[in-house]
Amino acid sequence: MITPVLLCGGSGTRLWPLSRKSYPKQFSALMGAQSLFQASALRLEGPEFAAPLVITGEEFRFIVSEQLGAAGCASSDVLIEPKGRDTAPAILAAALHLAATDPEAMMLVAPSDHVIPDAAAFRATVAAALPAAEAGRLVTFGIAPDRAETGYGYLELDAVPSAGAAPSPAPLRAFVEKPDAARAAAMLAEGRYLWNAGIFLFKVSSILEAFRAHAPDLIAPVQAALDGAKRDLGFTRLDAGPWARVQPISIDYAVMEKADNLSVVPYSGRWSDLGDWASVWRETADDTGVALSGPTLAIDCTNTLLRSEAGGQRVVGIGLDDIVAVAMPDAVLIAHKSRTQEVKAAVAALKAEGAPQAETFPRDHRPWGWFESLVIGERFQVKRIVVHPGAALSLQSHHHRSEHWIVVQGTARVTVDEEVKLVTENQSVYIPLGAKHRMENPGKLPMVLIEVQTGSYLGEDDILRYEDVYARN
Amino acid sequence: MITPVLLCGGSGTRLWPLSRKSYPKQFSALMGAQSLFQASALRLEGPEFAAPLVITGEEFRFIVSEQLGAAGCASSDVLIEPKGRDTAPAILAAALHLAATDPEAMMLVAPSDHVIPDAAAFRATVAAALPAAEAGRLVTFGIAPDRAETGYGYLELDAVPSAGAAPSPAPLRAFVEKPDAARAAAMLAEGRYLWNAGIFLFKVSSILEAFRAHAPDLIAPVQAALDGAKRDLGFTRLDAGPWARVQPISIDYAVMEKADNLSVVPYSGRWSDLGDWASVWRETADDTGVALSGPTLAIDCTNTLLRSEAGGQRVVGIGLDDIVAVAMPDAVLIAHKSRTQEVKAAVAALKAEGAPQAETFPRDHRPWGWFESLVIGERFQVKRIVVHPGAALSLQSHHHRSEHWIVVQGTARVTVDEEVKLVTENQSVYIPLGAKHRMENPGKLPMVLIEVQTGSYLGEDDILRYEDVYARN
CATH class of the missing domain: 3.90.550.10 (Spore Coat Polysaccharide Biosynthesis Protein SpsA; Chain A)
Structure with a gap:
């Protein structure tokens, strides 16, 4: 073995x-x-x-x-x-x-x-x-x-x-x-x-x-x-x-x-370390040298890679040669194919100016599942939260925001202070500012919840954790 | 005169x-x-x-x-x-x-x-x-x-x-x-x-x-x-x-x-009909031939237009010459600058296959304000709705969906069947399937509301209008 x-x-x-x-x-x-x-x-x-x-x-x-x-x-x-x-x-x-x-x-x-x-x-x-x-x-x-x-x-x-x-x-x-x-x-x-x-x-x-x-x-x-x-x-x-x-x-x-x-x-078989976008192009291009992934449209392109990743954005290329273009909901890269080694330098430049796209995604993976911000306003934020079957977020409270939770798929077990109840598709719960709360997915399928936050400060660091099965602070 | x-x-x-x-x-x-x-x-x-x-x-x-x-x-x-x-x-x-x-x-x-x-x-x-x-x-x-x-x-x-x-x-x-x-x-x-x-x-x-x-x-x-x-x-x-x-x-x-x-x-002053992206490039390029708009980063680019429109997407160009790239939340165009007249043909191709990006935006302007879809799931959809001061949506009902409304800015006057009430920031209302409902903005500032729909069919055409100040059907 x-x-x-x-x-x-x-x-x-x-x-x-x-x-x-x-x-x-x-x-x-x-x-x-x-x-x-x-x-x-x-x-x-x-x-x-x-x-x-x-x-x-x-x-x-x-x-x-x-x-x-x-x-x-x-x-x-x-x-x-x-x-x-x-x-x-x-x-x-x-x-x-x-x-x-x-x-x-x-x-x-x-x-x-x-x-x-x-x-x-x-x-x-x-x-x-x-x-x-x-x-x-x-x-x-x-x-x-x-x-x-x-x-x-x-x-x-x-x-x-x-x-x-x-x-x-x-x-x-x-x-x-x-x-x-x-x-x-x-x-x-x-x-x-x-x-x-x-x-x-x-x-x-x-x-x-x-x-x-x-x-x-x-x-x-x-x-x-x-x-x-x-x-x-x-x-x-x-x-x-x-x-x-x-x-x-x-x-x-x-x-x-x-x-x-x-x-x-x-x-002697095919192998690649996919070390840059030019390698990805090489491994995925068709006979005409065009490599497409996701919702794209290439008109008269040669030696070109067009990818739309995860956002459903339509990527349209016209008359391109030796170009790679990769679109995501928060960032788009367009590079000459001979220069894809320099992507590293571009990321370093973004990091230096503190751009979140340099290192993180809008979709944030956590032990219990993931969440993403759908819109951030001046005093509000809307998130989609997906919780794995059997998983639980920490018991927590916030100093500066209230939250509305609407379950849109599956069933949540929700704790608000002393109360524990099941909330299912098309039901909602309100979490007042300061209340101790937790959401869990007691079911067998992923639970999806829309969270609408309102308050004067909406940062991820406004969180007080009381208990956490994943041993975080 | x-x-x-x-x-x-x-x-x-x-x-x-x-x-x-x-x-x-x-x-x-x-x-x-x-x-x-x-x-x-x-x-x-x-x-x-x-x-x-x-x-x-x-x-x-x-x-x-x-x-x-x-x-x-x-x-x-x-x-x-x-x-x-x-x-x-x-x-x-x-x-x-x-x-x-x-x-x-x-x-x-x-x-x-x-x-x-x-x-x-x-x-x-x-x-x-x-x-x-x-x-x-x-x-x-x-x-x-x-x-x-x-x-x-x-x-x-x-x-x-x-x-x-x-x-x-x-x-x-x-x-x-x-x-x-x-x-x-x-x-x-x-x-x-x-x-x-x-x-x-x-x-x-x-x-x-x-x-x-x-x-x-x-x-x-x-x-x-x-x-x-x-x-x-x-x-x-x-x-x-x-x-x-x-x-x-x-x-x-x-x-x-x-x-x-x-x-x-x-x-003899400057004039342009901005008839294609090459003209926009010509009117906005700096001394090095680079025209940037929105959150962008151009590394070693010449004769190139990079624009990030309305989505906050970071657009990064590396080693590009004679390229125009325009990114929006639902669509990205990348074209050789000599080929920008062909954008029309690309749009026709998208239209022929029924792509919504061909003719419409995610943000939909209506007489009373505008709305945009933030996320569409299998049985749910989340929208941001902005209502002008003094404006009102039609009195309507839906056959296939319920709606949760959470006001995140301003104040709404909400009608649900026989009940009329004021709903202000951080308050929510539930509209059951089939209920006659209407939202109005009685205030002096824009009202922003998050709508979470759940149901088996979520199309815009599931709407029965009873009264409409804008004389629509």
Whole structure:
């Protein structure tokens, strides 16, 4: 049995406005109905795989459990990093965690924001790598390049992998940093170079041995963070104290570039890290070079991506060439396709001026569900609130606002001071300023409620929490 | 005294998505705080001008009166065309209407969707034209061209107008249809050609004489439409029966191209008909060729227009050249700047597939104020409703929905069946399915109300009207 270890801590901003710090790209359905994270979990299901171990950040834990549930996936556990520390500490924490139950367990480490359309072919490649990993090798998967890409690192082999044959492990000669265009073209022509996708197969004991040999300083603090971990609502929350002492470093720098027992297994199917909108265009364009998603209309466009995300906005392109345009309810990006790497800089500029669109969405995900502001006036605000079956908001009160709640779907159990009552579709409740109140969804279906706030101050921070099942302040 | 006659019937779609059939561009604040219509009215205020006569369509009458009121303009009257019939019948109706009180009245006919930034210079030009108009000439204003434009018709003079001198009327040699690029360049070089802006100054008696001479068939049905006109809530509504028999034709074709008493007064200030987004770009671009409006961010853009309209969406452009992008809450246009004439075709395509964005806005203007849908769910809808002071919605009922009303600003007088009560900020009312109800704003300030509808069918056509002060069905 192989345990997939899904690295799910990224906060990629190069796919802004769809990907934001508060809800990064792995959780978005960029291609198809599943999110990239869900697709990454589903890709590694089968008789040869155990339930995945997910490593993610504090702020994403409820999104992870919600998306795994929606995809019908179990997880063996969800490790929460108090802070992102790059890939080496995350992989080490996963290895030490697995070692506690089975030191000889087999781990497949994979990012959760890549696209690999042919899951069966990928699983077959993993199977082909298994003997080498069982023999103690650290196996890395190399993607056969189909273009002279300058945005990836490369893996150099001794010889060109034999075409057509079943993929078999070959020794790695060297890691190659991101090349310039000429070097990339030369490597593509030579055929001995594969893209470094950051996907690995090894035994727990093999990778721990490599850490002991090449990055021994990481082991004590990571082990301490695991030893001090708390179980919390189904998550394993690493101890923030020792974790803060862990040096951030990538697995390539910490271990792989120093180890002498690496093998490379080539993968020749399609793969993309969807690292920018140009990659998304590449993966989704039709024969005429046009990639459309959502309600769009392209008139006489070439080499162009038009996406309308989540807002139902109609996006119309006329006479465009080499343009990407992505529309969301609160932000629209239009960029020349050769400049999509600069989206990161645009997000930094927005952040510097305090624009909320830089990092957050109008739709705010919480452990109990989500809410979004529908309209904000001078002394009023209207929100749509969706509560998961069985979930509950905290018992709370506000100093500066009253609230009207109208249930428009499902049934709510509402507490207002001493009174508790069921409120169902087309019924309303009034929460006076200062009243202690709570809403819960006791039903089996999502409950949707429209909240109309009135008052002199309507900020999210006007909240006094008395009880909270999710242990927030 | 000169009576401005403002033609306000257009339904330009070339500035979609900002301009739509339900709310065309003259009513939008495309440049500055006033709408183009408001600016057109304000431009012709002063001791030499009477209050304007406005000619508009049935569906725009309340927008006209609302915008005139907001700009602090009186109108002498608002003529309502039951259907658009092009400029000649509209101008004839205005002339006959004015003739009833003063056959020698002086009319300045102007479209209400043009931009003329220097109002004082324009008024001085009108003053310079006055003697010729008083002598019985039909005066047309010609714009001194600053580029070889192929999108306008031209007015040919006998000689180059003297530079620097006060504008003086010159006889017109000929009308020139929209030229090709070579001809436009030649005309620009020669200097005897001015753009035909469709702005005229003449006495009522002069233009009526010209109609009698050159388009006599128009007179009887237009006079009959005026004779049968009804006064309705401060509007003069032309009689639809005879108006339907009026032939649609432009003033140039019907009269001007045939008349021999035309004079041209050159205007050398800036002028634009804002006929497409490229013109809007031209009128608003800074020194680097970038035109921004609303919350935007342009990184390394040239010759580019970025506009965020009405939705607070952040529009970010990266590395764009010769692109126009206009974002609204329900639609986004991105076009190559050389292709903005094709917006019309895009709107036609959207209309053909029944997309609401083709012709209407989420914000729906009514005689009593406006409303917009904030969210539409499967069995619910949330609206923001704004009611003008003193205004009232019709007394109505619905077969398929109940409504919750929460007043968030001002005070409403609410009727529910036999009960009438005042509802003020932070109070709510429930309207059961089938109940006869009405809301009014008895106050002095706008009243804002959040309406939450629930039911099996939520279309606007589920309405039974019992009484309506605006005479709708």
